[in-house]
Amino acid sequence: MKEKFYLTTAIPYCSGKPHIGNTYEVILTDAIARYKRQQGYDVFFLTGTDEHGIKIETKAAELGITPKEFVDGVNAEVKRIWSLVGASYDKFIRTTDGYHEKAVSDIFKKLLEKGDIYKGEYEGWYCVPDESFFTDTQVVDGKCPDCGRPVQRAREEAYFFKMSKYADRLLKHIEENPGFVEPESRLKEMVNNFLKPGLQDLCVTRSSFTWGVPVPGDEKHVIYVWIDALSNYITALGYDVDEQGELFKKYWPCDLHVIGKDIVRFHTIYWPIMLLALELPLPKKIYGHGWLNFGTDKMSKSKGNVMYADELAELFGVDGVRYYTLSAMPFAADGSITYESIISVYNTDLANNLGNLVNRTAAMNKKYFGKKIQQRGEEEGPDAELREAIEKAVKDVRSYMDGYRVSDALAAIFEAFRRANKYIDETTPWTLAKAEGAEKRLGTILYNLLETIRIGAVLLEPFVPETSKKILEQLGTDCKTTEFGGLAANNETAEPAVLFARIDEKEFFAKLSEENKDNEKDVNKAKEIKEELSEKEYEPLAEAIEFNDFLKPDLRVAKVLECEVMPKSKKLLKFQLDLGFEKRQVLSGIAKFYKPEELIGKKIIMVANLKPRMLAGEESNGMILASGHDDVHVLFADDDAAIGDRIC
Numbered sequence: 001m002k003e004k005f006y007l008t009t010a011i012p013y014c015s016g017k018p019h020i021g022n023t024y025e026v027i028l029t030d031a032i033a034r035y036k037r038q039q040g041y042d043v044f045f046l047t048g049t050d051e052h053g054i055k056i057e058t059k060a061a062e063l064g065i066t067p068k069e070f071v072d073g074v075n076a077e078v079k080r081i082w083s084l085v086g087a088s089y090d091k092f093i094r095t096t097d098g099y100h101e102k103a104v105s106d107i108f109k110k111l112l113e114k115g116d117i118y119k120g121e122y123e124g125w126y127c128v129p130d131e132s133f134f135t136d137t138q139v140v141d142g143k144c145p146d147c148g149r150p151v152q153r154a155r156e157e158a159y160f161f162k163m164s165k166y167a168d169r170l171l172k173h174i175e176e177n178p179g180f181v182e183p184e185s186r187l188k189e190m191v192n193n194f195l196k197p198g199l200q201d202l203c204v205t206r207s208s209f210t211w212g213v214p215v216p217g218d219e220k221h222v223i224y225v226w227i228d229a230l231s232n233y234i235t236a237l238g239y240d241v242d243e244q245g246e247l248f249k250k251y252w253p254c255d256l257h258v259i260g261k262d263i264v265r266f267h268t269i270y271w272p273i274m275l276l277a278l279e280l281p282l283p284k285k286i287y288g289h290g291w292l293n294f295g296t297d298k299m300s301k302s303k304g305n306v307m308y309a310d311e312l313a314e315l316f317g318v319d320g321v322r323y324y325t326l327s328a329m330p331f332a333a334d335g336s337i338t339y340e341s342i343i344s345v346y347n348t349d350l351a352n353n354l355g356n357l358v359n360r361t362a363a364m365n366k367k368y369f370g371k372k373i374q375q376r377g378e379e380e381g382p383d384a385e386l387r388e389a390i391e392k393a394v395k396d397v398r399s400y401m402d403g404y405r406v407s408d409a410l411a412a413i414f415e416a417f418r419r420a421n422k423y424i425d426e427t428t429p430w431t432l433a434k435a436e437g438a439e440k441r442l443g444t445i446l447y448n449l450l451e452t453i454r455i456g457a458v459l460l461e462p463f464v465p466e467t468s469k470k471i472l473e474q475l476g477t478d479c480k481t482t483e484f485g486g487l488a489a490n491n492e493t494a495e496p497a498v499l500f501a502r503i504d505e506k507e508f509f510a511k512l513s514e515e516n517k518d519n520e521k522d523v524n525k526a527k528e529i530k531e532e533l534s535e536k537e538y539e540p541l542a543e544a545i546e547f548n549d550f551l552k553p554d555l556r557v558a559k560v561l562e563c564e565v566m567p568k569s570k571k572l573l574k575f576q577l578d579l580g581f582e583k584r585q586v587l588s589g590i591a592k593f594y595k596p597e598e599l600i601g602k603k604i605i606m607v608a609n610l611k612p613r614m615l616a617g618e619e620s621n622g623m624i625l626a627s628g629h630d631d632v633h634v635l636f637a638d639d640d641a642a643i644g645d646r647i648c
């Protein structure tokens, strides 16, 4: 019987069209699923959409439609994009599916009955416009750490999950199961920043909106969207508290949850604790991939730098998009995407290295042998090296993919293609074609090339399935073995065709800007931005000051040496700054807007003569300048600005 392999993506919020970052995740998971199928596993690949929550309720209200109508529209868009990029999922779950909502309600009830969830009161500082509670240590001078507006003391009835009850068991599980979370660096952050300092009970209901699964028997509360969303991984398999379903029995525990780095905490702490409370086995592995950024910037609608898979596929083809995203994302770090970088990778790897190789080889086989595949003769010259190169690729792909190192696996295949191109230059088939009595040797050379390409195409299937299929069609074979020598002689190769036409960067950008000129969407977007701007309420200008008053704050250029999220406050980042003449620790309430790694090494501007103050139990010695309330942007100094220089 085939060994099972169950893998999942995170389920994206159904609040808008998924961008290339969200889509990368489904492409990545798809590549792993296809690879596992190729390896003979019985694969179950789950994806879906996260359809509840205040954001969706608000967006629907703004459009004057029901939340269900809203999510139906977005869900159709997600499915369209997933199928466009070739996601070979076995099931698509929506958190608004009836069976899921029932199971979530039952799970909540069971945990309530067990005493793991209890009803309590949430007391804290409430920010009315943000509808958020904050603790004493989170508020800054009586103001909301997010928007800076005054907060008020408030109490709210809510349900809490006794997280701490399971913390030791989870820690033990993590210690006994190395590789539970990959990459390891992400696990360390969870253990050191959250598990070891002690878990607080988690508030698992909301009463400020209604678009969610109601708490059974207390319907003015809805179940926290993360409890609802995380449960999808078991409800999709037919799990409910008093029935387990065939798929659940067969596929649970999950072999691999593929998620982004920002939601590692939910998957490595809350989700396993929920499972422990439900007395269910824990998933085997959680892989937190990095983020795909636009250049070095986070993709965001407000910055206008969001890219979408369908638009990219129009320009570079589906496999162009799959290849770029899979190869550009390293295992443990973020990746970057720009038009320039896709064009460069597309031309170098797909058009030149792979495309040319296939085209030249098929063309030579046509020219010299009327397309007929020749017998392979004795190995000589560089033949063994070429064979060993593709055999190495077979081995490397296996070992990289077993550790989910997808970009490394792709690089290993392309290394073999590079070797094949070199082989053509070394063996110069065109000279042999003119030489007397060299036909057999020429036939062997072409066989070796065709066979290397064939094995390469088989290896490529999980990553760029359409291309893999086209190459095998060009070679006129459906042989899928990765053993060298599988290609049958005497068959015919097909008519040579161009797999990836080179892209001229200049022409590309000229065409793109031409298209953008009369692109209705852009016109509408510009209108929207204009409307947004005219509706924006600007903060009134402060009173005029004397020049000497302006000189009072001592503003300096400082470099970020270290930056980390404060374990005690989700809002604060803790910085160690180099001011040139001294080092400073500064705390700043911008954790919602920046990840530490986005700031380390950057030069910022700080108020260096602010009196020290205590925040969340730590001293903050200065202030980092940033603009905005709802969309905060740190003011960075130019790379060449000297550390410690004063700003005036």
Ligand code: MSP
Binding pocket: 009, 010, 011, 012, 013, 020, 021, 022, 024, 025, 050, 229, 230, 232, 258, 259, 260, 261, 262, 263, 290, 291, 292, 293, 299
């Ligand atoms: N709904 C939650 C997940 C619940 S899972 C039980 C959520 N949704 S999301 O839409 O914000 O993100 C969906 C996935 O896309 C997450 O894994 C997230 O990390 C990933 N990405 C979001 N932006 C991304 C990039 N720019 N690059 C790569 N992945 C990105 O979180």
